[in-house]
Amino acid sequence: MNREMQGLTDAEADSAVVALKGATVRNDGFALGPLDLSVPAGMVTAIVGPNGSGKSTLMRLLLRLAPFEGEAAVLGQRLAPDSDERLRERIGFVSELPHAYENHLTADEKARFASLWYLRWSWERYERLMRGFDADRTKKLGKLSKGMRRKAELAVAMAHDPELLLLDEPSSGLDPSAWKSLLDELTRYMDRGDRTLIFATHITEEVRRLADYVLFMHRGRCLGLYEKDRLFEAWRVLAVQRVDGTAGKEDAARLLRQAPGVQGAQESGPGICRIETDAPEETEAYCLSAGYRILSSQRMELEEIMACLVRKGDAGR
């Protein structure tokens, strides 16, 4: 292997639960990567990004379901055509869409297949999860509603207590009570401290309740992996105006150009500028010194932060 050129060291491959270096997947019309990424073990990482940003392709890469170039390691094992098949046993996975070839199976029949494949399968755990999710065991999966099928698939994916759980939009179709059960089960799964969860989602509330890290993706590229609480602490939206009570388009343009940390600025109302910043202290200090006053300073929502990161990513292309 040409390790010198690609440069994923053994230490990097071992310490992170997922380590990527220049990893690229090419499908017709879509490219993922090249990605350099290191996902910490024992933590919950949420992957967020618009449809088509590459979240599902990244999961397929990690499961060796998509051919890729570059280097990748999962749970300390390098992914290669000849690498150990047993790696898959240490991972639990629920895909975004159910598999049509399983339509004629009931949940219990699907579980029976899985129990043969996974050495650490526990029927007791499966039963507890199925009860917790209030999932149907007797109807064929193809006859179940989207949410009901989801619950059965989550129970099967978690019943062997995998070291790494990959969930692609796990809550899609779930009703509020099943959603709450899912969050509780995932919290319990992570409680021991030696398990890792990576999940893709569009639901901000899931990120808030579950995630330790947030990975932003856009157009097949990674826009950054951030510790969640630091991210929400760093990004703020400020309302500012001149000390004389005015502020206009020119002020917004000037602050965007000159104030440190500013990622977006508009005239947002009579005499008020709205500024988005990822270095609020520096931005505030600059504004005060330049003759502005701060009317308010508020946290930003995940969607707003993502819009800023996307804009920044597009500008840097």
Place this chain on the structure above:
Amino acid sequence: MWIPVHIDENRPEPLYHQVEVQLRGLILSGRLAEGTLLPSIREFAADLRCSAITVRRVYQDLENEGLLRTRQGTGTFVAGIDQSARDEFRLERVVEAFERAVETGLQLQCSREEMERIWREAYERKRAEADGEKGGPQ
């Protein structure tokens, strides 16, 4: 167990600091009794909608201060606290509350005289209220 800690997202203090100050307060004021089992790091993080990294840091800090202890396999408990630490804390909380009030006053361009007058009036009003309650219904 649900712990009444409230995060104010718009305050500038980092999350871990807000959680730590409030949890310390609950322990030192005796509202969380010695021996109380706290939620696991993951459960508490989910309740607070913050990361497990933040909760772990808070638990570690308070353990280092002797306010919490962790028993392997069972969880994190409130430790026994001596009276002098409680007394010290009582004044600290009052100082903090006054500082916050003065901060608000300064932001709204209150003069020192105005603030002193507000303080005196608030003190008299609250004392009268408290006396009225003690006297019971007439």
